[in-house]
Amino acid sequence: MPAQPRQKRAVSIALAVLLILAVFIYHGSNTWQAEGPVLSAPAVPEVAGLVPAVYDIDVMLDPHTGTVVGSSRVEYTNNQEVSLPEIYFHLYPNAAVFSQDVKRPGRLEVTAVGTDSGQLLYAMEGTLLKIELASELSPGEQIVLNLNWELTVPDYPGRLGENDGVISLGNWYPVLAVYDAAGWHLDPYYELGDPFYSEVGRYRVKLTLPNNYKVAATGNLTARRRLPEQQKELVWDTSLVRDFAMAVSDDYAALEQQVDKTLVRSVFLRGDKAGGQRVLKTGAEAVEFFNGAFGPYPYDQLTLAATGFYQGGMEYPNIVFLARQFYGLEDADVLDYIAVHETAHQWWYGVVGNNQIEEAWLDEGLTEFSTILFYEQVRGRGQEEARSLISLYQAYQQANGDGKILRPLNEFPGELAYTALVYGKGCLLFLQLREEIGEELLLQVLQTYYRRFAYKNATGEDLIQLTEEVSGRDLNSFFQEWLH
Numbered sequence: 001m002p003a004q005p006r007q008k009r010a011v012s013i014a015l016a017v018l019l020i021l022a023v024f025i026y027h028g029s030n031t032w033q034a035e036g037p038v039l040s041a042p043a044v045p046e047v048a049g050l051v052p053a054v055y056d057i058d059v060m061l062d063p064h065t066g067t068v069v070g071s072s073r074v075e076y077t078n079n080q081e082v083s084l085p086e087i088y089f090h091l092y093p094n095a096a097v098f099s100q101d102v103k104r105p106g107r108l109e110v111t112a113v114g115t116d117s118g119q120l121l122y123a124m125e126g127t128l129l130k131i132e133l134a135s136e137l138s139p140g141e142q143i144v145l146n147l148n149w150e151l152t153v154p155d156y157p158g159r160l161g162e163n164d165g166v167i168s169l170g171n172w173y174p175v176l177a178v179y180d181a182a183g184w185h186l187d188p189y190y191e192l193g194d195p196f197y198s199e200v201g202r203y204r205v206k207l208t209l210p211n212n213y214k215v216a217a218t219g220n221l222t223a224r225r226r227l228p229e230q231q232k233e234l235v236w237d238t239s240l241v242r243d244f245a246m247a248v249s250d251d252y253a254a255l256e257q258q259v260d261k262t263l264v265r266s267v268f269l270r271g272d273k274a275g276g277q278r279v280l281k282t283g284a285e286a287v288e289f290f291n292g293a294f295g296p297y298p299y300d301q302l303t304l305a306a307t308g309f310y311q312g313g314m315e316y317p318n319i320v321f322l323a324r325q326f327y328g329l330e331d332a333d334v335l336d337y338i339a340v341h342e343t344a345h346q347w348w349y350g351v352v353g354n355n356q357i358e359e360a361w362l363d364e365g366l367t368e369f370s371t372i373l374f375y376e377q378v379r380g381r382g383q384e385e386a387r388s389l390i391s392l393y394q395a396y397q398q399a400n401g402d403g404k405i406l407r408p409l410n411e412f413p414g415e416l417a418y419t420a421l422v423y424g425k426g427c428l429l430f431l432q433l434r435e436e437i438g439e440e441l442l443l444q445v446l447q448t449y450y451r452r453f454a455y456k457n458a459t460g461e462d463l464i465q466l467t468e469e470v471s472g473r474d475l476n477s478f479f480q481e482w483l484h
Ligand SMILES: [Zn+2]
Pocket: 341, 345, 364, 367
């Protein structure tokens, strides 16, 4: 149900007061310290039944050639009940899409793999790295793997790629594949949707790059120092996160604002200051609202960064990529909607994870629903933008007949069907569920879901059971009808 006018006014007055009290700090000058304040290392929560992987990544970026020379030390614990003779990593930059129609093809080449006691046999195939262990890793046992690698960043407007003066580093380093009750998940990089499934881990990333470049990244910036030859070294430490992403430019400026325990930052190209200001305001409002609606965001910082990503926006832990092409005033509503959507993903994908390949509706449907909730309760206007994907679904349904939401990414016939069904129909499912059990109960469901599955991966079945548990209703046929 939409907020009543009086509540809406109270919310707007509260927001106005917050904005007046907020301290805006502008990092627009050409300082080598443009990454914002150095924070202390984050607290790392315990997760029952999971010893998270620990990544220690050391990289040097040459922005002129688009090359990254890196090494990773990865502490991996076998959290499963069976012994593992091999371990897999994804090498997403080797997906064909990063090499087609570009001058500088993307490539992630692993040059050595070993443990502290010697080299290991490994094989690269497509977007996978398979490492043969010298002896099987028993349940509960831990191994430390050392990987050397080299990345070429393509000139491509993607999650990974250089475009519009920004180097986007999304899905850019060797990242562990997930082993769960179904075994290893070794899906390739599908071009549709967000083809990812990941466990949380703890990261320390040390980056060396030229002084005049500025970086937006996952985690807390915990150290920086000048190096000889106009270089600098930056270090980030993270809490438990599913991935580590960065965006780099020599033309970045930043604005920031504290919201509860989180420093919200907007990082944008210097010519886009008005757009950058709007993004900061939206990001701060969204964090404030979702903190109250679903439960507090547990991280110390969240950055909304302008990048050359052509598909609107992309969520990563503690950082979202927003398409720089929408920073003009004429696209203010589109940018606003994307910023809210990607911020909502910090709750649904970031804290509560899921297999985005098998059950894309779970995070996307919930994120779209959260976005509509934000517009209803915070803005009381602008819902046309937020509801555009529902209209898309309705048009799709009229032209093509209805379609199944619940299917893996590679079983959608194309972009239109995926967007209409996963986002549009996925969102309608939650709007209809609200009609069915009421908004108060639905928010109670989502708050419980957020607490219970924090730092874990949930399934659609988990959410269905939880909804039945909290509402005391049998909703099986409701969900079956919507999903199948
Ligand atoms: Zn999304």
